[in-house]
Amino acid sequence: MRAVVYDRYGSPDVLRLEDVPTPVPARGEVLVEVVATSINLSDWEALHGSPGYARFGGLFTPRRHILGSDIAGRVAATGPEVTAFSVGDEVFGDNLQRLGGFAEYAVAPASALALKPSALTFAEASTIPQSGAIALQAVARGKAGERMLLNGAGGGAGAFAVQLATRAGLHVTGVDNAAKLDFLRALGADEVIDYRAQDFTRTGPYDLVVDLVASRSVFAYRRSLAPGGRFLMVGGTLRALLRLLTLGTLVGAVSRTRLGVMVVREGPAHFAPLAELVAAGEVRAHIDSVFPLEEVPAALVHHGEGRALGKVVVAVRES
């Protein structure tokens, strides 16, 4: 099969299209004929090996050689003990543990997959698993009427979270670069902030701050919160992560706020509810652009340069 592979950390230049053996599903696994896969910041991080936590399991060289965690496609074969799916089923899921979506076939644990709602295209379905699980879990931390700020709101997870948060009756402030602010308003954000022009830790206070790209100090985050407010890091630098896990707990305890890290639960139970909303037309899966498999490096560059509004999709084959 054709696959986009890499064997050292670096820029998209280290990726190459190759013919590699088609993987074989083991017990509990499914072989998926990939139709579409979407790009997540986690792909960019695993490509570069940065932040440091992206090297867990592969300190000097990558453990997995084919990136791509969000997949949508058809079941091509099932391994022993798989009862939930049959050959030909249309499925989608976040294959974050195994990766392999930038290829014609990928093996995934059956537990990571769900049947694709027929109202969704494969491209739409591929945008939902990872971003959707993050967005649903982040928004669930807020209550109607609260002021929620989303940092990194114009990307994959953020675009879903803005829509879900406004539907849930939160007052939403979206932070991203200037070129994404009209997009955030169109998604329903009540306020928008250009992160290059304004410091959101001085514009609040907010009841809930969710940071998809955290890099600030614990004290800056504390400043952004109202009494009783919560700060949650979803992604960002290793330094921000370590500070939050240590000093964050202490600062939260003495200032009657909570500062911590959101560990995103994976699996169909955590993304399928969003797929139903998208299928019903209540939430939009915003696809910025679609690239063919051989242009995965260009797709990653486009995503990494910060021009993408919502999700970038890789169409691996005709649906």
Ligand SMILES: NC(=O)c1ccc[n+]([C@@H]2O[C@H](COP(=O)([O-])OP(=O)(O)OC[C@H]3O[C@@H](n4cnc5c(N)ncnc54)[C@H](OP(=O)(O)O)[C@@H]3O)[C@@H](O)[C@H]2O)c1
């Ligand atoms: N905690 C967990 O268990 C878990 C699990 C899976 C994924 N994650 C993390 O969740 C995050 C999901 O991100 P995603 O896929 O939605 O990313 P994305 O699509 O790349 O979106 C990130 C957005 O943040 C913007 N941005 C970059 N730097 C910024 C800054 N300093 N201030 C404000 N905005 C900034 C980007 O725009 P520009 O770059 O163009 O400016 C982009 O619009 C990732 O960090 C991933 O590692 C966490």
